[in-house]
Amino acid sequence: MMTGYVQAASLQDSLSSAIGQLGQNNSSSGSLSGLTGLLNGGNETLSAGNMNNAAGILQYCVQQKLVSTTSTENVKNQLLDKLGLTSQQEQQQQTDYTQGLAGLLNTSDGKQLNLNSIGNTPLAEKVKTKACDLVLKQGVNFIS
Numbered sequence: 001m002m003t004g005y006v007q008a009a010s011l012q013d014s015l016s017s018a019i020g021q022l023g024q025n026n027s028s029s030g031s032l033s034g035l036t037g038l039l040n041g042g043n044e045t046l047s048a049g050n051m052n053n054a055a056g057i058l059q060y061c062v063q064q065k066l067v068s069t070t071s072t073e074n075v076k077n078q079l080l081d082k083l084g085l086t087s088q089q090e091q092q093q094q095t096d097y098t099q100g101l102a103g104l105l106n107t108s109d110g111k112q113l114n115l116n117s118i119g120n121t122p123l124a125e126k127v128k129t130k131a132c133d134l135v136l137k138q139g140v141n142f143i144s
Helices: 002-029 032-040 051-063 069-083 088-092 095-101 122-143
Strands: 104-106 112-114
Touching: 032 122, 051 069, 051 095, 051 104, 051 122, 069 122, 088 095, 095 104
Parallel strands: none
Antiparallel strands: 104 112
């Protein structure tokens, strides 16, 4: 009888461990509630904290085919001109810009959102598209 108890306890430990790992995987790939919170949150949760990061995010959005290429490229180039980042060397020296290129959105509420790690579910794609749209609007407002 004692052997059955030990096996049951071992099975329960294994299940607990597996559930814990599943939870960790969900948090890194964007849980449903986390993605819904981003989608329904205020604009500051998906807006760039500065224009250097916005320019990088816009390029990321173009590369990921989340926005129309022509207008987004135009806004990004005008942003870079206004920021004085006309050469590739100057752009690469700006941490916020290079983070944006990598899909790291430094939000206006002081957080960092990795657009690559939230997954590719339809909900995650909506979050990415909303972020791209908001950053594009920010860029248009900044250059006008």
